Amino acid sequence: MTEHSRVWIDAETKIADAPGDHHDELRLWLRLFSVTRLMENDVRSRLQNEFDVTFPRFDILSQLYRVPDGLILGELSQRLMVSPGNITSVIKRLMDDGMIVRNQNPNDRRENIVQMTALGREKFIQMAASNEEWVRNLTKDLAPADVKALLALLQKMKTSVRRALDE
Template identity: 40%
Template sequence: MAETSKDRLRLWLRVLKATRAVESEIRENLRRDFSTTLPRFDVMAALVQHEDGLKMSQLSGVLKVSNGNVTGIIERLVEDGHVQREPVPGDRRASLVRMTEQGRAEFARQAEAHEAWIDKMFADVPPEAAQTMAEALDAVARRLENKDESR
């Protein structure tokens, strides 16, 4: 039991180290190639999945960050012409945020590069191992999500 526990601890530390390294590389690539940030990329990725748009509070929920964190990012994306904000009928305090056509085109360019970066970073991981690791990490996430729901 103790050795299994140590193996899992080592696995977690390696996952964390790899995650930090991959995230750092992605941040640098986004900055260098697109003059953008990972949080802006994440917001666009969330919005592109919701064609009808999201309220700011919904977007914060999807990204698991506070409304305050999203507000500044949305402001910049609006300035860049990638996102539009519109009032929600019947709720003067809320606004609906959605991608513009220009934003969709820009996100498609960034997402294509992002996929290529990830593919290159994980080139030494055989496809079968990638599938097995993905399934194992999904199981961990599900277990923790179910734990939160049972509280």
Template identity: 55%
Template sequence: MSTTDVDPWIDAETKVAEAPADHRAELRLWLRLLTCSTLIENEIRRQLRDEFDFTLPRFDLLAQLEKAEDGLVLGEVSKRLMVSAGNVTAIVERLLASGHVTRTALPQDRRTQIVRMTEEGRKAFKAMADEHGEWIGRMFDGLEPADIDHLMNLLGKLKTSVRAGIKRGEET
């Protein structure tokens, strides 16, 4: 097979599966998790774009605001989304322009901006969130409830292991 015959959409997990002896089981597991996460995220991005002309970062920001009735300070949004303040500002600007959010300065500190979802934003988010749940349900439809419980338990153990590994790395 020439390099021109290689499938450009092949994922890293498939590449590793072709030469498993070259990789530790932990690396193969990480690639499987990453592949699953990427497949799901890409499908959600596509559905949001196709059905709502909306981006995942804007959806994620609205999801954070939906949990905060009094709104959020921009810095808190940045922490919750794990993105830079500059990225949050750009997302907020788009949501302001579309009427999904408002932004106001605190009277006691004009530099501190609070973002709140508008009623229009709440309605739009509810419609998107309802569909989002349906999309996830369809993608996970091949799993039995016991499979989901088992995966949740294993992923909980993985999360604990990852945090412990990070802590050990910080101590060295």
């Protein structure tokens, strides 16, 4: 039992489980939420302890890593699903750390493009490798077929959610 594994009694465990009633969707949401929080808490504390980086910063780096040409702040905000006003300060700190750079688009001076630096790229690669290892370890009791099935079902779920949000 490591420091990363404080035992949570999560928000969903104690609900009377009478499967098959009319509350399965709610139960699904609670379970989804609790698994996510469980994993997120572990990943967050490991990122902090082993790389001295916060989860949101890692999140930003993940995005920028995949887009070498960089992203404008608005795109970043949308991809991370956080509000635009939030990005400003986190970006500032990543710049102070030398992980990213930020440049005004000369063709549209409202836009600010952020890109990874070589340093950011180098550090991110290490974090990403550890991150993947942590996640694989957390999910190691799932059979590959379960993983596949979850991927497909969660895709369906995401599609449903997006459709509902677009209405």
